[in-house]
Amino acid sequence: xxxxxxxxxxxxxxxxxxxxxxxxxxxxxxxxxxxxxxxxxxxxxxxxxxxxxxxxxxxxxxxxxxxxxxxxxxxxxxxxxxxxxxxxxxxxxxxxxxxxxxxxxxxxxxxxxxxxxxxxxxxxxxxxxxxxxxxxxxxxxxxxxxxxxxxxxxxxxxxxxxxxxxxxxxxxxxxxxxxxxxxxxxxxxxxxxxxxxxxxxxxxxxxxxxxxxxxxxxxxxxxxxxxxxxxxxxxxxxxxxxxxxxxxxxxxxxxxxxxxxxxxxxxxxxxxxxxxxxxxxxxxxxxxxxxxxxxxxxxxxxxxxxxxxxxxxxxxxxxxxxxxxxxxxxxxxxxxxxxx
Numbered sequence: 001x002x003x004x005x006x007x008x009x010x011x012x013x014x015x016x017x018x019x020x021x022x023x024x025x026x027x028x029x030x031x032x033x034x035x036x037x038x039x040x041x042x043x044x045x046x047x048x049x050x051x052x053x054x055x056x057x058x059x060x061x062x063x064x065x066x067x068x069x070x071x072x073x074x075x076x077x078x079x080x081x082x083x084x085x086x087x088x089x090x091x092x093x094x095x096x097x098x099x100x101x102x103x104x105x106x107x108x109x110x111x112x113x114x115x116x117x118x119x120x121x122x123x124x125x126x127x128x129x130x131x132x133x134x135x136x137x138x139x140x141x142x143x144x145x146x147x148x149x150x151x152x153x154x155x156x157x158x159x160x161x162x163x164x165x166x167x168x169x170x171x172x173x174x175x176x177x178x179x180x181x182x183x184x185x186x187x188x189x190x191x192x193x194x195x196x197x198x199x200x201x202x203x204x205x206x207x208x209x210x211x212x213x214x215x216x217x218x219x220x221x222x223x224x225x226x227x228x229x230x231x232x233x234x235x236x237x238x239x240x241x242x243x244x245x246x247x248x249x250x251x252x253x254x255x256x257x258x259x260x261x262x263x264x265x266x267x268x269x270x271x272x273x274x275x276x277x278x279x280x281x282x283x284x285x286x287x288x289x290x291x292x293x294x295x296x297x298x299x300x301x302x303x304x305x306x307x308x309x310x311x312x313x314x315x316x317x318x319x320x321x322x323x324x325x326x327x328x329x330x331x332x333x334x335x336x337x338x339x340x
Contacts (some may be wrong), residue, residue, distance in 0.1 A: 043085035052113070055302055056087055066152050068161035068182035089114040132200045137282060139289060149191060149285035152178070162186055173248060173309060174284040175199030186326040191285035193311060202246050206313070207224035209233075209243030214314070217248045220333035222255060232314055232326025236263075239326040241275075245314040248284075251333025257281075257302040261295075263328040268292035269320060274318050277327055288313075292325075308333070 023290040043060075048335045060104065061069050074084045090112035132138045132333045146302060147155075153176050156162065163185035170179055178189040190199035193206040200217075211233035218228045230247055232239040237267040249257045259279065267274040273292035280288035281302045288311070310331075 018141055022333045031244070043074060043087065062146055063155075066147050066180075067155045068179055069155065069159060074335075083106050086113065087111045125255065134282075136289065140287065145317055149189075150283065152189065153285075154297045173199045173250070186227070191311070192287075193313060194248065194284075200246065205244075206246040207244055209245075209316075211243050214243060214245035215247045217250065218331065219253045219254075220249065220257070220331065221267075222252060222335065226332070228331040229328070230318075230331060231328040232266075235326050235328050237325070238274075238323045239314075239316055241313070241316050241319055241323050243316045247312045249330075249331045250311065251308040253308060255333040255335055256307045258332050258334050259300045259310060259329050261298045261310065261327060261329045261330070264291070264296075264298070265294045265324045266292040266326060267316070267324050269319040269321075270326060274320050275316040275323070276314075278311075278315070280313070284309050284311050 025140075051246075057108050063069050064071065085110040091109050093113070093114040094112055096173055098109060111215075121340050128141075130141055132141050156176065156178050159182075161182050162181045164172065164183050165179060166184050167176060167186075169188050171177055171188035173191065173194055174189045175188045175194065177186055177246055180185045188197060188199050190196070190203075193203055195201055196201035202215055202217060204213065207213050214233050219228075220226050220228060228249065233243055233245065234240065249259070249313065258282075264277075266277060268276075273290050276290040276291050276292045278288045280286060302308070312329075312331075314327070
């Protein structure tokens with residue numbers, strides 16, 4: 001599988017001041033990849049307004065900072081080159097961009113920003129821009145600022161960023177082999193909150209505070225007696241503010257993780273979570289929903305991919321108001337969600 005996308009077609013200058021990378025998809029058409037050697041994409045900006053041009057440059061810099069892709073500015077020093085990207089206004093008008101490189105084309109490939117709305121996000125009034133299949137993950141739509149963890153993973157694979165790695169690290173817990181330069185300088189890129197040469201431990205920065213280190217890696221078997229009791233610091237008393245905790249819950253291959261709450265009361269106001277508990281039950285490298293407030297019980301079960309893992313993250317770093325009792329839950333590994 002190779003990713004076939006027009007790299008800057010995934011960018012929009014939201015409000016002319018923020019970088020938003022929209023979802024791109026994977027295709028088996030390898031010809032849509034820009035190069036089969038060290039990634040080098042030639043481009044020319046031809047945009048109206050300094051703010052739009054600035055955002056295009058920020059998007060390119062963001063790609064170069066997080067992947068092995070490199071961009072070369074097209075100029076008069078390459079007079080015989082016929083194929084490159086041209087980003088800006090097109091005589092034909094409209095807002096459009098091809099997905100991936102158009103192999104047969106001998107002319108500059110255009111990203112057209114001609115017409116109303118091209119340089120901004122837009123949707124029909126009072127209606128969502130996109131309907132998501134899984135409503136539990138609807139909070140992810142439209143909230144991405146920059147490349148996601150899995151965007152970087154897909155680009156690294158598509159453009160063979162690790163082909164020159166002298167050894168193949170065995171990255172654990174959803175981590176993947178990565179190289180920012182496309183050379184022999186290779187490492188395991190880990191999901192947020194994990195660290196170590198193979199992503200086998202919790203990042204100390206994710207579990208720090210006045211209570212000390214809080215969290216850890218918990219391996220669970222399928223035994224009925226193998227349960228883990230996780231809770232906010234000082235439970236059943238009020239948790240401390242300015243505290244972070246992170247647990248990685250792991251079960252055997254083929255199992256799922258079941259998290260059963262027995263108490264939940266985390267500081268919130270009417271509009272947002274002041275302190276919160278994040279549960280990554282879909283993908284360990286993907287943000288999960290944040291829970292706060294007070295509710296009685298509840299069960300969360302890990303889903304399809306990486307379904308034998310779950311990340312639970314507690315955060316009370318916001319120094320506002322008072323703390324509450326927090327949460328307590330029992331984690332277990334089960335063969336199928338139908339068993340509870």
